[in-house]
Structure formats: structure tokens, C-alpha cells
Amino acid sequence: MFSYKFGGTSMGSAENITQVADILTRNTEVKSVVVSAMSGITDLLISAGAHAKAGKMEDVQKILDTIKEKHFFALQNLINDAERQALTRGFIETQIQKLYEFLEAIAIIQEISPRSHDQIVALGEILSAYLLSAHLQDRGFQSEFVNLEDIVPSGIKVVNRKFFEKVQEALKNRIEPLLLEGKIPVITGFFGRIPGGIVGAVGRGYSDFTASLVGSACNAEEIQIWTDVNGILSADPRLVSDAISLEILSFEEASELANFGAKVIHPQTIWPAVQHNIPVRIKNTMNPENPGTAITANGKKTNRPFKSVTAKKSITVLTMHSFEMAGHGFMDKIFKIFSDYEISIDLISTSEASVSVTVNGNNPSLEKVIQELSPFCRVEEERKKAILAVIGTEMTGVPGIAGRIFTALGNANINLKMISQGATELNISAVIDEENVKIALEAIHKELL
């Protein structure tokens, strides 16, 4: 089987959804489909939640009306059969009404738990998946809408690999029978209420991960992520206009890219694929003939010095100064504090009397961590930084590339805060001011391409 996933832009209008259905039905291979919400809908739902919490139900009503109109408008152009159209319209109406009542309750208690937040966000994928499934049925294909809202096994408190293995098992049990019946399951990218909430624990763009979990659970031949660009490019095309498409990447390269901010795939997409050695392909819904990018175990070297350059914003650098550094046990003490608050560290650099780390600046626990560190060391905090990362196995064992990168940044007048190169030489990264990201990406891209 093949596990397909279509993103927000791909599902963004009736025209796009028709294109999605064309792609799905042009061959007879067994397949499942995971979808994101129609573009913009998740943002609207999150803001509806915030308005409800503030007690502004009039604003909530306006947002839900906008959401309803967008889906009704698409529905008119996607479904011809009158009965099916009425059924789909009724489904959308009921789901939105249910959410309105839920948000009314939130307006009273003025609080949103991660679980409630999940319930709000879930609606986006519930509506888009239902629409696509109804459209496929309208075109005469056997399809079933699969809502994963309740798939997560109860009683598990920690979100780790073990937890996701249980989710994979549940996915397999839910989806394989449908495949055997010859149906195309259209699955919500929202895969259930998880401890800490899906946005908190997995992060935005989670549907890529869902497709990867589905693909690995059902032992897919390939996981295909369909989006709005020709695969993975040498840089974000919104920031670097002459970025080029990459034919092939290794799991490791793709994982590094995703972890260092390339939004094209969610950072968790790769590990389930690695687990079962399933290739991942990134394709363009708007240009299906383009081969896109294949992500495989081994990848392939290009004749360029790198594959892609990316940047991750909203980074805070914490520098901890202490003369105790040289003694043993100091590092243990400070890293335990980060781990207690589940704050992950991207880069570390040390000197004789200080250690600097980069962390996600939006993490709400950061202030607490700084407080707890204070008895052991003097903590300096620098906000609004970004990590730049140049990625590619091409850099392994080739001297001079770091020099070219840093010279290009120097010539562009960009100050470097921290520099790091992993032992595998797959990734050279540096911390810069967030405002310089675009200039830095352009400078490196120009130098290396």
C-alpha cells in the first residue's frame, strides 16, 4: 500500500481537492490518504479558542461562520449527488454547532486545557477529510472517512516512542480492514488527544507525522507527502528565490533539515519511516508530473558542496557562567534542570568558564529553568536568535566548506554567536540574529550553489 498525505494548500479549495482526487484515482494501487485542514482553518480554530477563553462569543461566532462558508462553498463544487450533498452539509453544520457549544462552555470557565485545545483544533481535519471522502464517493470510488479523534489508547501518560508504537498498532487495526475491503480510507491528520495536546507535544504541521505513522503501521511501499512546492529545495523558496529542487536525500539529511526549521516536512516524519525502511517522497499537488524529492536510507551525493540551507527562528541562547565548570558534576546538575522541564537543547558550546545552549524561546517553562539555574551559575539570556544550518553529506571530509560559509556571512556583515559542526559533518550550524535570516540564507546559498 501507499500512504498519501495532502497539506493545507492542496486541500485549500474545491479546485485543489478535485486535483487531489485526480491524483488519488489515476492508478489502482492500494492507498490510504491523510489530510490536513483546508489552508487557514487551523489558525482560525486556534483563534476561536482564544476568543472563547476571553469570553468573546461574538467573535467566535464570526470565525465559525467563516469556516462554515468556506466548506459549504467547496462542497457545492465537489458533490453532485443531491442526497450526498445534503448529508455532507448536515455533517459540517452539526460539527460546527458542536464546537460552538463546546466553546460556549470554555467562555464560562475561561480556561482551555491541552485536551480541550485538541478538541478545537481537530475540527479542521475532520471537515476536510469528510469532504474529500464524500467527493471520492461522488466520483464512484469506494472511500471511507476515518476520524482518528479516539484512536489513542487511554491510560498512557508519557509521549514517547512506546506511546507511538501503541498508536501505530491502533492505526493498523483501524485502517487495514478498510484496505482489504478495497476502500480508500481518508484519514484526519489530527490523530487524537494526546498528553500535552497535539499542538504542544507534536507541534503544528502534525499531519505529515500522521501519514508516516499510518504508512509504517501498514507497512507501506512509500509514504508520499503532497504539498505546494516541487519537493524539498536547496532553501525555502519563499526566502531564496533561486532555490532548486533536490532529487534525493537520505533519512538523516531530511531529519536534520526538518529539525532545523525546513517547514516542508514535520520533524517527526522521518523516524517511523526509518523504523521500517520506507522511502518518503515529497511531491507537488499543483505540479504532479514533477518527480519531487525521494528520501531514502542512503540518499545520494550531488556534485554541489551541500544539499540545503535552512533556519530555525525564535531561538533563545542561554549562557551559564560559573568557575565551577571545570569541576565534575556541574554539567550534570544544569542539564538535569533542562531535562526536568522537558526542554530540548539544539546546540551546545563550551569554554573554560561558561556553557551556552540554544533552546526554543517560546517554551513557557524557560523562566522557571532560569530561576532554578541561578543558584549554580550566572545566566545570561539572549532572545530573538535563529539557528542557521547547512546540510548535506557532501560536506563530510571536504575541507574548506565551513570557511566558505563563514566568509560569506562575514561579507554580508552578519555576526555569528555560536558555531557547531556535528561529528558526522552532515550539518554545519551557526546562531545569528533572527532579523538577518533572509540575508544569511541568500548569502550562503549564493556562495555554495
Ligand code: ADP
Ligand atoms: P503543507 O500545508 O502542504 O503541509 P507547508 O506550508 O507545511 O505545506 O510546507 C510547505 C512549505 O514549506 C513550502 O511552501 C515552503 O515555503 C516551505 N519550505 C521551507 N523550507 C523548504 C525547503 N527546504 N524546501 C521546500 N519547501 C520549504
Ligand code: ASP
Ligand atoms: N492543519 C494542521 C496545522 O495547520 C496540521 C497540518 O497542517 O499538518 O498545523
Ligand code: MG
Ligand atoms: Mg506542513
